Amino acid sequence: MSSGGRRTDSTFLGYAIVLGAIALVVLVMTLVVDARREERIPTVDYTADALTLGEIAPYRAYAPEGLPEGWTPTSSRLETGGALPGGEPTEPVRWTLGFATPEDRHAAFHISDADPEEFIAEVSMDGEPDGESTVDGQVWERRYNETEGERSLVLRTDDATLVVSGGASYEELETLAGALEPQTPPQR
Template sequence: MSSGGGRANSTLTGYAIVLGAIALIVGAMALVVDARRQEHIPSVDYTADALSLSEIAPYRSYAPEGLPEGWTPTSSRLETGGTLPGEEPTEPIRWTLGFATPEDRHAAFSISDADPDEFVAEVGMNGEPDGESAVDGRTWERRYNEAENERSLVLRADDATLVVSGGASYEELETLAAALEPQEPPQE
């Protein structure tokens, strides 16, 4: 009789050990997921690039102002072709500013006086026309690259091309486009 009770106790002990191990694994996984959810996205200050662009660009420059909470600037790249303030540019001047959106997607604003068709194809990842978006009284061309799931909004101004693009939804891209404000060079 005593051997049957011992077997039952050892079986229950085994189950308890396995359940404890599973609980520890699940708890550890929950901590990792929570820590990742609260990851801090590194933010960049793009003020210097926006100011430099307004000083050297032969076109009206733009920069986002007043984006809603949750938009984090993650990258800023100004390509001046070696142009300094007061000099006449010899190459197209281009600025690309990347963001993490509140929906944890990527969106970027790019502006350049490069050949508009080439610039749109490059920045918009060869997206196909996909309708239009009306943003603050301006009509932006929608483009979509289905293979990459990338969307773009394109505004062709007289002297430059503005492109808002990324894996974000059109609504998020429209939010970024609506935040773009003309920048004036500083007064001397």
């Protein structure tokens, strides 16, 4: 009788060890999945680029202000046109500012004094005209590249071209366009 009890005890112990190992594997997998679910989107502070643009651009600079919660700035690239501090640019001045939207899509603001048609074709990915959007009383031309799923809003001013583009919906692009505010040039 005692040998049967030992066999039952060792069988139970074996099951307990296997069950414990399975529980440990499930726990580790849960922690890994949770860690990946909380993916961190890198953010950038674009204040310095916005200020520099306002100082060197031969046009009225714009920057987004007061975007709703959930808009995350992810990239900022300023091309100064070869201008040195206090000097005039020899090439077009261009700024591209990228965002992750609240809907986890990409949207970007582009501004430049480059040739408008070439600039629009480049940043809209050769998007075709797709109607209009009115944002804060200004009419923006819609462009759409169906192959890439790229939407754009285009506004031509007297001295620069503004484009808001990305895989975001027109509504999200309109939100970004509506947040663009003219920047006051610094006192010289």
